[in-house]
Amino acid sequence: MDLDTLITLTTGVALLxxxxxxxxxxxxxxGRAQRAELVERLTSAGQVHGGGRRRRFPTLDxxxxxxxxGRRLELKLAATGLDVTPGEFSVYLLAAVAGLWLVGQVTLAPFFGPIAGLLGVxxxxQFLTWQRQKRIERFINQLPELARILANATHAGLALRTAIxxxxxxxxxxxxEELAKVANQLAVGHSMDDALGELAERLPSRELVVLVTTLVLSNRAGGQVVGALRNLTETLEERKETRREVRTQLSQVNMTAYAVPVLGVGSLFLMNGVKDGALERMTGSPVGQGAVVIAFALYAVGFVLIRRMSRIDV
Known part of the structure; x- marks a missing residue:
């Protein structure tokens, strides 16, 4: 191969x-532009949600x-059922923290500003956790009726997807709402195992895990899902009554867990009200600041211990 042919070949390969x-x-x-356009269209469509409410802070969201x-916060908010986006929740949280910081700094002492902000977070x-737990409790109360509907539908000859x-x-x-999400996932090609597994992750509970396991195994092995669901319905009804009794017995203990930190914070306002500027003088030294931090830590430990001791898994 001569030099001219080599140069021509090299030039052609370089141009190609x-x-x-x-x-x-x-x-x-x-592709990036199409994806951005799709995301923008879906976000614009999702800005109007539930009763025509327009979403705020879409760029931040x-x-x-x-x-x-942000993804973990989105999953947390989805489990609570609140009509709030991660961006909206973040802005509201920052505004609340700033307000509490200012209130703690003005009404008590400058040292309590950051503590008030952390308490706000x-x-x-805790509010999100409470909302999520309340939604899980409501879902658990509906599980017997859900199992009954699925049993009747499958007994009538309907497929499990149609029954859901x-x-x-x-x-x-x-x-x-949760079953509608499962049905939509099944409609776009998700497997039964994945769709029901995500449901169990969003609303974790022993009752739901048992129901999901029953449905997955019956769908995978082709077993008698009707008999299993009817037996499960009776078991869920009994567990529902037991959970109600346990929750009633522990209501006073749970209130005590929340009353302990409330009394601690209230004592600060009482101390500052009895003698104006007492907290500012107390937190003016490292010893006083350390005492306050230790006191708040002890209140937190007491709250956690009471909650742990009152937790009974049924």
Whole structure:
């Protein structure tokens, strides 16, 4: 091969490589633009939600969803059933923390400003946990009726997918909403195991795990799902009554757990009201600041211990 042929071949390969590179960059840029357009269209459509409410802070919400913390917060909010996006919740939380920081700094002492802000973050997280647990309790109370509907539908010859869609239409929230999500996932090609597994992750409970396991095994092995669901319905009814009795017996203990930190915070306002400026003088030294931090830590430990001792898994 002479030198001219080698130069021509090298030039042709270089030009072909450049052309492929330009085509690849063009395809990548077009794909990115189409994806951004799709996300923008879906976000714009999702800004109006439930009763025509327009979503606030859409830009912040999109950026927050791309982070790990934002995705975890989104799952937490989805489990609570609240009509709030991660962006909205973050803005509201920052505003509440700033307000509590200012109130604690002005009414008590400058040292209590950051503590009040941290208490605001803890209170917001506890509120989400409480809302999630309340939604789980409501879902558990609907499980006997859900199992009964699925048993009757499968006994009538309907497929399990169709039975889940029927139950989503007949049951109220939260069971109806959660089953509608499962039905939508099944409609777009998700497997029964994945769709029901995500349901169990969103609303974790022993009763739901038993129901999901029964449905998955029956669907996978082709067993007698009707008999299993009817037996499960009776068991869920009994567990429902037992949980109600246990919750009634422990209501006073649970109130005590929340009363302990409330009394601690109230004592600070009482101390400052009896002698104006007492807290500011107390937190003016490292010893006083350390005593306050230790006191709040002890209140937190007491709250956790009371909650742990009053937790009875049924």
């Amino acid at each position: 490589t450049c052309a492929l590179a330009v085509a690849g960059v063009h395809a990548y840029a077009r 999109r950026r927050l969803r791309r982070t790990g913390i 803890w209170a917001a997280w 869609g029927m139950a989503a239409e007949e049951l109220e929230a939260p069971a109806g």
